Amino acid sequence: MKWQMARRAEKMNPSVIREILKVTEKPGIISFAGGLPSPKTFPIDAMREASERVLRDDGKAALQYAASEGYAPLREWVAQDLLKQGMNVSPDQVLITTGSQQGLDLVAKILIDAGSRILVETPTYLGALQAFTPMEPVAVGVNSDEHGVDPDDLRAKVGTGADKARFVYLLPNFQNPTGRTMTEARRAAVAQVAIETGLPIIEDNPYGDLWFDAPPAPSLSSRHPEGSVYLGSFSKILAPGLRLGYLVAPPALYPKLLQAKQAADLHTPSFNQRVVAEVLKDGFIERHVPTIRALYKQQCEAMLAALDREMAGLGLTWNRPVGGMFLWVQLPQGLKAIPLLDKAVEKGVAFVPGSAFYAEGADESTLRLSFVTATVDQINTGMSALAAAIRESLSGQ
Amino acid sequence: MKWQMARRAEKMNPSVIREILKVTEKPGIISFAGGLPSPKTFPIDAMREASERVLRDDGKAALQYAASEGYAPLREWVAQDLLKQGMNVSPDQVLITTGSQQGLDLVAKILIDAGSRILVETPTYLGALQAFTPMEPVAVGVNSDEHGVDPDDLRAKVGTGADKARFVYLLPNFQNPTGRTMTEARRAAVAQVAIETGLPIIEDNPYGDLWFDAPPAPSLSSRHPEGSVYLGSFSKILAPGLRLGYLVAPPALYPKLLQAKQAADLHTPSFNQRVVAEVLKDGFIERHVPTIRALYKQQCEAMLAALDREMAGLGLTWNRPVGGMFLWVQLPQGLKAIPLLDKAVEKGVAFVPGSAFYAEGADESTLRLSFVTATVDQINTGMSALAAAIRESLSGQ
Known part of the structure; x- marks a missing residue:
């Protein structure tokens, strides 16, 4: 049986993020990858x-x-x-x-x-x-x-x-x-x-x-x-x-x-x-949303502090968001996010390579970190593991 | 501000049925129009x-x-x-x-x-x-x-x-x-x-x-x-x-x-x-669905009996469904469903003109009746009103 697909179907491809998220669902991986709101905030x-x-x-x-x-x-x-x-x-x-x-x-x-x-x-x-x-x-x-x-x-x-x-x-x-x-x-x-x-x-x-x-x-x-x-x-x-x-x-x-x-x-x-x-x-909403803001602000600050602490001298730069769920990291020149992800997952931490997010001219040395799903302890442990993966990658260049 | 729409948007038109359903939502109208399951069957x-x-x-x-x-x-x-x-x-x-x-x-x-x-x-x-x-x-x-x-x-x-x-x-x-x-x-x-x-x-x-x-x-x-x-x-x-x-x-x-x-x-x-x-x-489902079947069968039989009783000699034909929610009526030659609907709504009953359902070559003398939303009493009253509208339309031809 041959299905004649529409032309648009040929242009549709599996989400790169979806494939990455599958990797990060392995037990024991600390994930900064997904954009999943903290379930602590759900008003059950x-x-x-x-x-x-x-x-x-x-x-x-x-x-x-x-x-x-x-x-x-x-x-x-x-x-x-x-x-x-x-x-x-x-x-x-x-x-x-x-x-x-x-x-x-x-x-x-x-x-x-x-x-x-x-x-x-x-x-x-x-x-x-x-x-x-x-x-x-x-x-x-x-x-x-x-x-x-x-x-x-x-x-x-x-x-x-x-x-x-x-x-x-x-x-x-x-x-x-x-x-x-x-x-x-x-x-x-x-x-x-x-x-x-x-x-x-x-x-x-x-x-x-x-x-x-x-x-x-x-x-x-x-x-x-x-x-x-x-x-x-x-x-x-x-x-x-x-x-x-x-x-x-x-x-x-x-x-x-x-x-x-x-x-x-x-x-x-x-x-x-x-x-x-x-x-x-x-x-x-006026009572509930402030609790989400406080939680995410605390976790964002923990991630920024961990970046400051763990990444010193490694040549990365990152922004300091004033809200939301994500921050953005620029890796040192020549270090690419997709191979880095393999090494990071080995060490128990995951992120999304930034190249997935470009309509054209992807910058392969960027990555997205979510600070909302992981706890502060996980953020500290995960960021230490990510720094180790980066150091290893830099020394192998 | 001029919005440049996609070509496909020009081909999309408001649902005829949607417009009809608005008419039939007037209070007091008995509707055989919508395909709304009987809320009695909802497992609340x-x-x-x-x-x-x-x-x-x-x-x-x-x-x-x-x-x-x-x-x-x-x-x-x-x-x-x-x-x-x-x-x-x-x-x-x-x-x-x-x-x-x-x-x-x-x-x-x-x-x-x-x-x-x-x-x-x-x-x-x-x-x-x-x-x-x-x-x-x-x-x-x-x-x-x-x-x-x-x-x-x-x-x-x-x-x-x-x-x-x-x-x-x-x-x-x-x-x-x-x-x-x-x-x-x-x-x-x-x-x-x-x-x-x-x-x-x-x-x-x-x-x-x-x-x-x-x-x-x-x-x-x-x-x-x-x-x-x-x-x-x-x-x-x-x-x-x-x-x-x-x-x-x-x-x-x-x-x-x-x-x-x-x-x-x-x-x-x-x-x-x-x-x-x-x-x-x-x-x-094995316990619940039989109750829906019994209700709809009873209502379908009531509608068929009302059709037999009220429409005798008017030249309509209709089918006898063995399940589902709808039956289909062929009006006598020359009688069109859209003008009939106006008259029917005046008399307090509504249906959907069949012409809405054709990809090409619509038969304008057809109509769809739902037997699931109205009760047996409403079916009897509504069918009597529909017969009156048909008689009036035929005498005015």
Whole structure:
């Protein structure tokens, strides 16, 4: 039996990270690789109570088919919550998605033709590249520094006519993979380029609530509301296993995204939407999220202290994130992350080689470290093992 | 702000059914329109207990990211359950999806290029057409009778070379919209055509467990396992609001469907998968599904009796389903379903005009009636109102 596959299927490949994560699941490995929120932060008791109340009081509706747009009280909560980011949106602009990953899939379907140019950060979120790939874009990396994309390079790469980029995909807060955050000035400059060139922004903000000392600057979407799609998620402030996210789109785009949503899975599980709406009642997030921030800040500081201690004199550089889940390491010249990973796993520690995150021109001497899954003790032990692997690699060069 | 949409977005249109369902949601309307399972059948107590147990015993795993393939015990349950349809599949071939609608989306991504011919029944499930449309196929209707597609016309329409159909999409049991079921002989003949021509089958079976007196014949996939993708669902035997379905694919196709799944929403909610796996333990389905069958059989019989009683002499014909949720009505010549709907809604009853369900050459004098959502009393009242609307329409011709 010969299956004739679609052309796009040939372009889809197994996730490199997925393969790496399999290696890191070996027992005894301390993993800085996965982007798994700490399960300590999952509000299990609140979920138990909310599930019980939803099924007791409203079980029939919670288990029935529902509107593709999402559950109205949840859409209202989202619209209200976005005020804190300077966004003034109607609940009618909110579409509940099956994780924010689905928002990327819907955006790709609606905005990308085969061969369309799209612009992404350097490096960028791998899951977004995977969501866009089936629609066969040409993904172009915009030069980026510690504050995100360079506005001048962004302007230079917008293009015109049929060659004009369909959108720029940006993750301004505690970016995956680098952990970097766009400053107020950079946001203003990037929004200005987008407005002047009519370039749509796809703004992904799964980590925005995970700030350590101060919230990040207002969103890009607040500066360019008619030209932006904003993606949000409950995965990092409640729990990823619910697969609950949302997008906010301007009225010009919303109906097509809604049709794509309906065709994709009819609607996001009504049960999950109602349970989360129940959990969110009465200001739960305001009490809960500070506990996540405190935990991740402590673990980030432990990782930075361990880097300072263990990596002194080895020629590495790294950034100091002000929130989120990740930090980004530049290895000394000539040391490549993929061979280093083999040696690190031998010594009981894992990370993700940075080269997985580039649309083009991968820097093979970078790596991503997650500071949220491992405990402080594990961070100390793991970083010592990683330093040993690096020393060994350097001496063998 | 001008958004440059993808070409496929232009082809996507709001669901006709969705617009109709809005009308039928007016208070006081008896609806035979929607395909909503009776909420009486939802196992709310079992869900409460299972949710409590899952969160109590395994909350951290239930709320964490999980494998794209799905939860292993649920995949094992599915493989075991399919034995009753004559399918001998490995759990490794099972991919848990966010409702079986997502299975259609994944199949479309992997198998359809723009302009690819695909074959569908006449009429066919509207949601499948909507899932396929974004990949821009040319959907060709195969001539069909009360037993499903005509094998000779199917063979004639397979095509060759670049023009060869990528698959035929079939819903053999209690089809949506017609309620018809493929006989054993028809299944054998259709499978024979598929095997001889190398035509892949996409077999959709959301209703197969809802038989009244005897289970349907073994699946098409059991006859052509290397050339079939089988789609199943928990929506009709447990509850649709969980959005839990699955697909079964041959090893040649599974990896690409898995990559498409990962790109689409990473994985189906772990919480929902674990709750359903918990509900399914210890033979729950064997006790629960017979109660759904008995209810739907009673309601179907009530609707058939009401049709016999109310429509005598009006020139309508209809089928007598042996399971499922729907029956199919042919109106007298010249009477069209869309204008009839307006009159019916005035009289307090709604249905779905059949023309929504055709890939090409719609028959405008057909309609779909659901017998599962309305009670027997509502069925009697609603059918009397529908007969009045038909009489009025006929007298006005």
